[in-house]
Amino acid sequence: MTEVPHWAVPSSRRARPVFDILFLVRSRSSDYISAPEGSGARGPDTGMPETGMPETESLSMIVLGLETSCDETAAALVDEQRRILANVVLSQLADHRPYGGVVPEIAARAHLAHLDRLIREAMDQAGVGFDDIDGVAATGGPGLIGGVIVGVMTAKAIAMARHLPFVAVNHLEAHALTVRLTDDIAFPFLLLLASGGHCQLLMVDGVGQYRRLGTTIDDAVGEAFDKAAKLMGLGYPGGPLLERAAAGGDPTRFDLPRPMKGRPGCDFSFSGLKTAVRHRVADLPEGALHPRDRADLAASFQAAVADTLADRCHRAILAVQAESPPVRNLVIAGGVAANHTLRDRLTRVAVEHGMEFVAPPPALCTDNGAMVAWAGLEHLRLGHQAGFDFAPRPRWPLDPAAAPARGAGVKA
Ligand code: KG4
Numbered sequence: 180m181t182e183v184p185h186w187a188v189p190s191s192r193r194a195r196p197v198f199d200i201l202f203l204v205r206s207r208s209s210d211y212i213s214a215p216e217g218s219g220a221r222g223p224d225t226g227m228p229e230t231g232m233p234e235t236e237s238l239s240m241i242v243l244g245l246e247t248s249c250d251e252t253a254a255a256l257v258d259e260q261r262r263i264l265a266n267v268v269l270s271q272l273a274d275h276r277p278y279g280g281v282v283p284e285i286a287a288r289a290h291l292a293h294l295d296r297l298i299r300e301a302m303d304q305a306g307v308g309f310d311d312i313d314g315v316a317a318t319g320g321p322g323l324i325g326g327v328i329v330g331v332m333t334a335k336a337i338a339m340a341r342h343l344p345f346v347a348v349n350h351l352e353a354h355a356l357t358v359r360l361t362d363d364i365a366f367p368f369l370l371l372l373a374s375g376g377h378c379q380l381l382m383v384d385g386v387g388q389y390r391r392l393g394t395t396i397d398d399a400v401g402e403a404f405d406k407a408a409k410l411m412g413l414g415y416p417g418g419p420l421l422e423r424a425a426a427g428g429d430p431t432r433f434d435l436p437r438p439m440k441g442r443p444g445c446d447f448s449f450s451g452l453k454t455a456v457r458h459r460v461a462d463l464p465e466g467a468l469h470p471r472d473r474a475d476l477a478a479s480f481q482a483a484v485a486d487t488l489a490d491r492c493h494r495a496i497l498a499v500q501a502e503s504p505p506v507r508n509l510v511i512a513g514g515v516a517a518n519h520t521l522r523d524r525l526t527r528v529a530v531e532h533g534m535e536f537v538a539p540p541p542a543l544c545t546d547n548g549a550m551v552a553w554a555g556l557e558h559l560r561l562g563h564q565a566g567f568d569f570a571p572r573p574r575w576p577l578d579p580a581a582a583p584a585r586g587a588g589v590k591a
């Protein structure tokens with residue numbers, strides 16, 4: 180029998196213990212903090228004023244989270260005991276597939292068409308009404324602006340109508356904090372954020388407290404997967420299709436570059452790897468790739484990405500290993516973290532350095548509402564909330580003090 184993780188609550192109506200209900204009395208907490216005073220630590224760039232929330236914290240907070248920043252429309256409910264009460268994700272894949280990528284206008288319209296229904300579905304599944312909710316969180320950026328506006332406006336409307344606090348969540352932070360929901364990981368930890376729009380190594384010192392150690396100077400790693408998959412004729416979205424195609428392939432057959440490997444620092448680069456894939460495809464017989472060639476090329480591509488990420492993580496570990504308190508966990512998050520070859524490789528890197536490797540279950544690596552609800556809950560616990568004048572942010576770096584990356588087309 181497989182063990183059911185603590186966060187998986189049956190999707191049928193959630194039976195709420197009487198104890199829970201009794202203690203839903205709103206109480207004041209004393210730990211409304213951001214950066215410790217006088218610590219010199221950088222305060223969180225939460226986009227939210229430190230309002231304090233004397234009336235909104237409870238011993239069993241439940242937060243509704245909305246995700247609309249790209250091509251998944253999602254709504255979820257999460258509670259303070261780290262349980263996912265409902266997590267509904269509607270993929271817009273079919274809408275975008277004919278175009279070979281996400282079309283922002285189509286995405287925004289689809290979010291608008293489906294979000295209300297998904298919220299209702301999530302609440303029905305969780306067996307909660309608006310009176311049971313202690314806050315509403317929505318991705319406030321970074322992302323495709325039309326979609327972000329839909330989520331933010333919906334969350335604001337609910338919050339305003341129900342007199343609830345609203346939290347504008349940084350999408351990258353939602354990925355970053357997911358391991359605290361699934362595995363209760365303590366700060367600080369070293370994070371490889373690997374998604375469709377980003378590839379960064381960060382020290383996560385606390386909620387809203389990030390130090391960027393490295394970032395991509397050109398393409399994001401998910402983007403590299405998507406482009407390589409397209410070159411191999413695999414369609415969209417490339418990451419999961421490429422992973423499937425690589426099964427049984429020979430990862431040593433094609434000699435692909437390991438960009439940045441061995442270089443000082445923790446930055447990444449993927450555009451050269453993509454170009455190399457293009458050349459290898461051009462060297463193969465014209466027309467659709469033979470399944471064997473495709474499997475070998477996909478496996479070789481994954482091996483190149485794994486080697487590169489392993490090298491960069493190794494560098495980052497060396498850079499932070501003398502820090503106090505000690506960094507015990509190497510975490511990977513974001514859509515690309517769903518990839519098993521990469522997870523296995525980074526597990527080895529962590530073990531070599533006496534660290535634990537932690538990754539959310541694959542379904543919580545790709546975009547979802549539970550991660551947004553959880554990040555919102557973490558902020559609410561600290562007394563952070565956003566004003567109704569919060570403006571969606573197409574760009575929202577986790578570490579605003581980090582120097583801008585060098586290459587063209589870099590997202591944050
Ligand atoms: O985090 P995410 O769902 O959306 C963004 O915030 O970007 O990440 C999407 C990215 C896409 O590029 C997708 O191809 C990639 O994650 N991805 C994968 C896998 N599943 C999703 N890449 C490699 N292997 C996978 N299994």
Ligand code: ZN
Binds near residue numbers: 350354374375513545
């Ligand atoms: Zn994402």
